[in-house]
Amino acid sequence: MTETTAEHLAALLRTAGFAESHVESRLAILRLSLAKLAALQHLIAAGGTLALGQLADRLECNRSNVTQLVDRLEADGFVHRAPDLNDRRSRLAVITGAGRVVYEEGTRARTRAEQELFASLSAEEGEQLIRLMAKLDRAAGAR
């Protein structure tokens, strides 16, 4: 398990790129992306409103990344910013009606795209995939 190691990384990154493009291209039709959809999902799970810092924590990403992500969602009319009355340093992201509608459409589109991708795998292969990914996560030092 050392000689062909280089092909493994290349294959993993290549396939992940194709899979991501496949799903992103479907979401783009709805003015969505995986990043935007995940943000809307966390907002809805939280009841429609989250402080930007809370959203960053749940997306497990940078605060400044969330600032820009909310900029884009706001430009699309899927979210708007509101002041946080409890802490004036903080700003709230609030999902709009259009945001709730597009979230439902986007979730269906993502599910369809995922099924297209993984339909060819048997139940056993699906389990192999999950097991392999978990092993690699540990090796890469994922917390």
Place this chain on the structure above:
Amino acid sequence: MTETTAEHLAALLRTAGFAESHVESRLAILRLSLAKLAALQHLIAAGGTLALGQLADRLECNRSNVTQLVDRLEADGFVHRAPDLNDRRSRLAVITGAGRVVYEEGTRARTRAEQELFASLSAEEGEQLIRLMAKLDRAAGAR
């Protein structure tokens, strides 16, 4: 193989992201990245010089992407641009001495990082990985 399909995409993208970060962080120490290293590899394989369009073809990416990639490689002193005497529309990327040195260092660093990632996989698991990625590539419509 439909109910848990959502976890499969998430796991694949998550793991690929961790693996990429793992390798990129090692390359960054040398002022390199996977994109830069691949470009240097193609230049060396071609004897040190390639027209930007040829490089784009071999990297299987956009021409404008290559323009920017060569900008960065040039800023690092790993490559320089030269006129193409056969076709004055075209520009050549020429690898420098520093580029050849850093390519050797980068290749060793990448190999080490890849081995760390995939050392935990058995030979059979390695084959499973390659087989699964190939299946998903076909489903995603990879040409």
Place this chain on the structure above:
DNA sequence: CAAGATTGATTAATCAATCTTT
């Protein structure tokens, strides 16, 4: 001073113009 958000920079990819040369 520390926390929350923002701004600007950098890397990376893609797409749509644009400009030069064939």
Place this chain on the structure above:
DNA sequence: AAAGATTGATTAATCAATCTTG
């Protein structure tokens, strides 16, 4: 007109300031 490279725009992530508020 078509090919080759570049420029500018957009999406996405990260990091280093910075500015406001606690």
